[in-house]
Amino acid sequence: xxxxxxxxxxxxxxxxxxxxxxxxxxxxxxxxxxxxxxxxxxxxxxxxxxxxxxxxxxxxxxxxxxxxxxxxxxxxxxxxxxxxxxxxxxxxxxxxxxxxxxxxxxxxxxxxxxxxxxxxxxxxxxxxxxxxxxxxxxxxxxxxxxxxxxxxxxxxxxxxxxxxxxxxxxxxxxxxxxxxxxxxxxxxxxxxxxxxxxxxxxxxxxxxxxxxxxxxxxxxxxxxxxxxxxxxxxxxxxxxxxxxxxxxxxxxxxxxxxxxxxxxxxxxxxxxxxxxxxxxxxxxxxxxxxxxxxxxxxxxxxxxxxxxxx
Numbered sequence: 001x002x003x004x005x006x007x008x009x010x011x012x013x014x015x016x017x018x019x020x021x022x023x024x025x026x027x028x029x030x031x032x033x034x035x036x037x038x039x040x041x042x043x044x045x046x047x048x049x050x051x052x053x054x055x056x057x058x059x060x061x062x063x064x065x066x067x068x069x070x071x072x073x074x075x076x077x078x079x080x081x082x083x084x085x086x087x088x089x090x091x092x093x094x095x096x097x098x099x100x101x102x103x104x105x106x107x108x109x110x111x112x113x114x115x116x117x118x119x120x121x122x123x124x125x126x127x128x129x130x131x132x133x134x135x136x137x138x139x140x141x142x143x144x145x146x147x148x149x150x151x152x153x154x155x156x157x158x159x160x161x162x163x164x165x166x167x168x169x170x171x172x173x174x175x176x177x178x179x180x181x182x183x184x185x186x187x188x189x190x191x192x193x194x195x196x197x198x199x200x201x202x203x204x205x206x207x208x209x210x211x212x213x214x215x216x217x218x219x220x221x222x223x224x225x226x227x228x229x230x231x232x233x234x235x236x237x238x239x240x241x242x243x244x245x246x247x248x249x250x251x252x253x254x255x256x257x258x259x260x261x262x263x264x265x266x267x268x269x270x271x272x273x274x275x276x277x278x279x280x281x282x283x284x285x286x287x288x289x290x291x292x293x294x295x296x297x298x299x300x301x302x303x304x305x306x307x308x309x310x
Contacts, residue, residue, distance in 0.1 A: 001167040004041035004058075004066070004091070012308045013037045014183050019297045031180045035059060038179060040066075041162070045133075046088030047071055050159075058164035062176035070158040074145045077138065081122075082145040084152075086135040090160035108156050109137070118151045119143075190300045195290065202286035205279050207251070212276040214252025219269050221246065226261060 014037045018029045040055040049055065050067040058064030071088035112118040120143030127134040137152075139145050153159040166177050170185065177185065218225045228245060232238035239253040248256070256264065289295045 002163055002165045003168075004162055004164060005044060006038065007042035009308050010038045010042070011183075012304045014179070015187055015304055016301055018180075018183055018187055019301045023294055023297055029180060031060060031178060034179050034183065041091075041164075043068065043091035043162075045091050047090045048088075054164075058166065059179035062164075062166040062178050062181075064164045066162045066164060068160050068162055069153060072149060072158070074149070080141050082139050082143075084137040084139070084145055084149055086137070086158065087133060089133065090157060091162060104157075109152065112155055117155060118148065120148050187300065190303075191296050194296050194299050198286050198289050202283060202290070205283050205286065209276060209279040209283065210249065211252060211255045212272055212279065214248050214255060215267060216269065216272055216276065217246060217248070217252075218256050218264070219267060219272070222265065225256065226265070229257060229261070 014034050017033060017037055021027050021029045021033075035056065038059070040049055040052070047068045047070055050069055054064045054066040056064070058066065068090040070086050070090060073085045073087070075083050075085055077083055109118065109121065109124060113121050120140045121137055122140050123136075123138040125136045127136050137148075139148055166179075166182060167174055168177055168182070168185070169175075170177070224245070225242065228241045229238045232241055235257050238257045239250070242248050242253040242256060243250070289299065
């Protein structure tokens with residue numbers, strides 16, 4: 001697997017496009033629509049991608065070769081000399097190895113000078129610091145810096161190829177995916193996340209609502225409830241007596257006997273009723289989400305947009 005890093009905003013826009021086409025127009029998204037949104041990889045070390053052919057192939061088939069070239073600038077010096085300044089290098093997977101890569105690159109250029117395959121470099125320095133990366137390559141007076149730079153692109157990692165292989169496990173089977181398939185699988189995963197989360201929240205809300213029903217019923221018969229608890233020898237007996245008398249569930253009776261009498265007598269019906277009403281609305285909303293594909297997609301879209309804004 002060799003999936004290049006991407007700009008998160010573009011990737012999210014691609015997912016949102018798939019959602020909008022599905023919800024608003026009830027149709028599948030064409031890969032050409034996504035290519036207009038996701039322009040290409042976004043390498044954190046910068047550098048420039050040469051041409052669109054490699055990107056296009058990678059996004060349509062899941063495999064492709066993307067040529068990446070260092071960002072350079074030619075500056076004039078005193079005595080008619082020139083220097084090539086390198087400020088961005090082609091992408092390496094491990095960021096920490098960037099400095100090591102610069103050193104290896106300088107070493108490689110030095111070797112090429114010795115072998116006379118590249119001639120005209122008088123000095124080579126790594127001037128990278130906290131503010132950024134900078135390699136300085138000074139040339140001889142009689143050397144054309146542009147020609148020298150072309151030779152460096154040819155013989156060194158100042159120009160590199162990123163081989164894209166969009167390989168992923170789909171239902172435990174390895175599969176090479178194009179851009180659309182990648183985003184659709186991500187969207188399906190998010191649906192799974194929303195569904196599981198909503199089911200979990202629904203169950204918690206139902207459990208709490210059930211307890212509140214018991215407490216509200218206990219308030220209707222508060223004196224008798226207290227009398228039963230006081231007359232019982234232990235917690236288990238109190239719970240069983242409450243169940244027998246009021247037909248509470250095990251969980252409701254347990255919640256009542258677990259409370260201190262002072263807390264039980266101090267319960268405010270209005271607060272309990274308000275909480276219960278809010279939970280009923282929340283339960284209805286959860287059930288609405290679970291029953292509707294469009295509701296799930298709307299939540300995913302909103303969460304994607306929130307992530308994009310951050």
